[in-house]
Amino acid sequence: MAAKELDMVRKTFVKKASKELIKQLLDDLLEDGVLNDGQKDSILEENSSTADRARSLIDNVKKKGDEASRNIIAHLQSRDPSLYSELGLSSGRPTPPAAEQQMKQGYSTSLIHTSEAFWREKLNDIYPVAKNSISNRVALLITNIKFTNEKLNRNGAEKDEENTEKLLTSLGYEVVKHTNLTGKAIDDAVIEFSKHPKLKETDSVLLVIMSHGKLGAVLGVDWKMDGDERPDEFPINNIYKHLGPHKCPALLNKPKIIIIQACRGGEEGSVLVRDAANPNVVCDHAGEENIEDDNLRFVNKEKDFISLLSCTPDTVSYRHRDHGSFLMQYVAEVLNTFAHKDDIEELFRKVMQRFEDFPIPTKRQMPTKDRCTLTKRFYFFPGL
Secondary structure (H helix, E strand, C coil): CHHHHHHHHHHHHHHHCCHHHHHHHHHHHHHHCCCCHHHHHHHHHCCCCHHHHHHHHHHHHHHCCHHHHHHHHHHHHHHCHHHHHHHCCCCCCCCCHHHHHHHHHCCCCCCCCCCHHHHHHHHHHECCCCHHHHCCCEEEEEECCCCCCHHHCCCCHHHHHHHHHHHHHHCCCEEEEEECCCHHHHHHHHHHHCCCHHHHCCCCEEEEEECCEECCEEECCCCCCCCCCCCCEEECHHHHHHHCCCCCHHHCCCCEEEEEECCCCCCCCCCCEECCCCCCCCCCCCCCCCCCCCCCCCCCCCCCEEEEECCCCCCCCEEECCCEEHHHHHHHHHHHHHCCCCCHHHHHHHHHHHHHHCCCCCCCCCCEEECCCCCCECCCCCCC
């Protein structure tokens, strides 16, 4: 228990803490809300010596319990690593015991929070993330479930929508949600999102699109299986155009994270539902075109994007009728368990790694990271 740890090192802390360190810790704890202005002033004004102030500080924090004690330990580790090491303290704000137990057993079902100390440690190597920018995060979630041709309806996609919205919200994102859009409406939704007032203040955006698809495109709800002179499709490349620096300067130098659950090819049928528009295989794949290598191309001045596509060009992506797509299930599991300590590229790698042990022995699916132009690491820092 953190409060007991403070009690054990109280004598040494009182002896070793400097005047400047005490002032820094008081400011940190005031910012955290552990102390208020009156308590801070009382510690400074009612104690004349540095030792007395140190004693009053540690005693006040101990009385507030383990959470407050973890805060001061984390700040001490950041402000004076030498004293922190000498005191032999454990890291401040550790992973909660319940979360530790969940990680030993597998993946966490709820989001594990990051630590203040970890956030401070990473500040010089990452895209800027401040507490006020976290509170201004915004995400776009588009899910196509019901199609004009009922044979194309995506059973189980409701669960994906529910779970994804919950995950995005827990990561601090305000979710702009759309359901059952045509290709043109998807395009309009992305354009409207590019004008969202919060984009000026956010540190990042997340865009998730779930539908049927084919190579290079997501299908709208009016897509026709028998062909159409003007097929109802949304070109994936439009995301990069609409959110790029020319049309969306508010997102310049900010990570733009894209997740697309939609097939890019077709295979034989399966007992499970597969995300394609071919009714014989019921997966998010649009038609009879030959399987090709990925032909997406970088756009000039495209920067700070990273995408996770649900499959490579020669595979389909699978969706369970009751639990939703495997991709979105694994995204939720990985982010809940590791977002407190891993950057987005490592998180996507771990999602891909989950597919090495695919639960259906006769089937294979492998997501792919695409068009990554991140120049720094991006951490979600949940719980800050």
